[in-house]
Amino acid sequence: MSPLRVSDLRKSYDGREVVAGIGFELRRGECYGLLGPNGAGKTTTLRCCLGLTAPDYGEISLVGEPVPARAREARAKIGVVPQFDNLDPDFTVAENLIVYGRYFGMADAEIRPLIPGLLEFSGLTGKAEASIRTLSGGMKRRLTLARALVNDPVLLLLDEPTTGLDPQARHLIWDRLKRLLAQGKTILLTTHFMDEAERLCQRLAILDDGRMVTEGEPRALIHEHIEPQVVEVYGEDAPGWAAREANAFSQRVEVSGETAFCYVDDAAPLLAHLAAWPNLRTLHRPANVEDVFLKLTGRELRD
Amino acid sequence: MLPTSPTVSLRAFAVWRRNFLVWKKLAIPSLLGNLADPMIYLFGLGYGLGGLLPQVQGVSYIAFLAGGTVCASTMNAASFEALYSAFSRMHIQRTWESIMNAPVTLEDVMAGELLWAAGKATVSGTAILIVISLLGLVASPLALWALPVIFLTGLAFAALGLIVTALAPSYDFFMYYFTLFITPMVLLCGVFFPPDQLPPLVQAIAAWLPLTHAVALVRPLLFGEIPAGILGHVASLLVVALAAFWIALTLIRRRLLK
Known part of the structure; x- marks a missing residue:
């Protein structure tokens, strides 16, 4: 079963077609990149996949569930790293993880034992009691990634995961994403950093004006087009x-x-x-x- | 295309608990803040103005004012939470967005916010009820029946507030709601004086406002009397709460799930 299958997705706002017939299918365990300039339809496509925007046309199957009809059930098995940080500023690092786990129906007793591992993974060991306001941009991003892992998801959706980070912080995120791939997770990534796409993605698609311009392995795309x-x-x-x-x-x-x-x-x-x-x-x-x-x-x- | 699974679930409770955890960290200052303002009015007007007045409706002015104060501060607490605090979570901190990436629906989030704002308003209203009963301004244990009325009042104003939040482009927008709706209600709905002091036309308008129904229930209960027309008042508050919540949901879906 493909972790995410999208076919002929269409979405218009005010008569303008933002997504104009996009289709792709993720293979289990791969990192798949959606590349495109601003306004290409990347974020709208992700929102449709999450069931947060109802498409005008097309079919989406997320971890085997039809979306948006059973989006809630599908979201139980995936992790999301949004484009903008939305950690809870009133909470500590550990509280952020606990509160987020509760949204998945997990009991505190289930979540607490996971925290040391998640903090180790995100390079935040010893920061459990730190306030979110004291974290750097890179630390916040890593915590957001750790938060997306609290439900041990099959598939991760990452919307521009390294935008706004310095080079050191970006490399650390890339390293963690590679570890997740090595563990067998599937990743869907949007980015407009080409080096990021080339480094991480087994396959990528280039979107422009709501359409898929090309799709394939990075080396093959270079060979084919240039x-x-x-x-x-x-x-x-x-x-x-x-x-x-x-x-x-x-x-x-x-x-x-x-x-x-x-x-x-x-x-x-x-x-x-x-x-x-x-x-x-x-x-x-x-x-x-x-x-x-x-x-x-x-x-x-x-x- | 509608989801086939139920849109409101017990996950709404996880949203409620999130807000509770934030509140717990600042519970004491928050409670004192909620108490200070209404108490200043109650004492200032109750003793200051009350000293100049004969009895109002057969009791001292401060005893008259007590029931109104409970209702007005319940209304204020619910409104502030459903406007400023909910708007921060929706728009500024993007907390709702993060919650909806988990298996929680927008309807769960809204239900959690509604119950949270109503619950917080109940705490405020109850705190004032406790203070005024310690002052001997409560006639009998019948006043305990004010508690469900306070909660219902909280629900109604939380739901109304969520409508405004769903429409708000920024915090400034909330001034209109307070100036055009909340403040007039305090003056028209019998908080400071019996509504029959007002011209008949204004009285007729006031009869439609939710705060009128809350005051009409709470004040007699504090006097140790069974309110007249209980069913009508309760039904009015309930209808406002349900209708306003439905409108707020429709508007917020249009805003966030487009």
Whole structure:
């Protein structure tokens, strides 16, 4: 049984289709990423999966239960890390876990023995009695993750789990998510950090304007959509250089501000040419998911 | 598409317990705060103004005022909890959102909030009842029947408050409710003086306001009398509570489950 199956999901607000026919199916034990610019429909899709928004059309099966018809029963078996921290500021760390466990119908006597393990997992050992107000952003995020585990869920839904965190805190979250995957949990993750998606997800889908633009394994997506090598050329003269010279050496060129992105199968001729342009700085790297994302969703700003 | 499983469940009690745990940490200051304001009015007006007055409805003015004070502060406590505190949990702290990610429905959350605000108002009303009985302003044990009336009054005003919370864009919005609804009610519904002092038209309007029914029940009970028209007053409060809760649920669903 798939932990989450969504087919032809549609949702409109005020005549605008925010989710316009999205479908995907999670495999047990994988980390699946939903990527997309702001307004792509990621959060609405998650809300529909939780039964907090009734879709206009489509079917959702969450841990074997039809949603929204039996959303409450389904939510009993999943854990959610929301985009914005909503820990209880009036409580200590331990009280947050106990009170949350009660929402799952657990008795305090069932929850208390779990607390040391959850705190150890989230790197908060010794903080049981600490007030939420004294925790850093990273600690709050980890506690939110621990809170989502109180009912030992089969599936975790994470909405932008590392937004707003510093690099150290992000790496720690990634490490914990990998541990959960190693324990056999399934994870659905939304993010707009491409490195996060590439690092964690076995498969990912790119959403734009409420539609799924592509879906697959990160390496396969790069291979399918984009040339393997990228040379970024930047500096004041880069746009002018790109307009005159770049096409001779590149399969595809995109200019954004003062940077030209040259997509190539073989970077050697381009790099040799660039040696004669000392004012231009270059960065040669393999293509990544961000390149795929930008190719498929465009470079213009989304607000 | 409606959920097939029941939307209100015993999980509402977990929501109630969450609020109780927060309250427990600040119970004493909270109780004293709830007592101070009504007591100042009761003593200030009761002795100050009361000294100038002959008896009102056959008793001293402060004894007359006591029943009104119990009802008005029950109303205030329920309103504050269902407005400011519930709004913080819904909008500022996103507590409801976190609860609804667990197997708890919005209907559970609202039922928990309703019972919590009504319960907290009952504590406030009861605390005042205890103080005034220690002052000898209560005539007989019949006053114990005021307790269920206090709870019912709490339910009615908690439900009305949740409607306003469901509509509120920010805390400022609550000023309208207090200025246009709560404050006039204190003056029109017989808290400070018998409503028959008012022009007939105003009396007719006041007869429809929920606080009128609460005062009409509580005041005679404190005098040691059986109130007239019990059934009508109880039914009015009950109808307000149920109708207001239903409206609040409809509005809050539109706001949060869209």
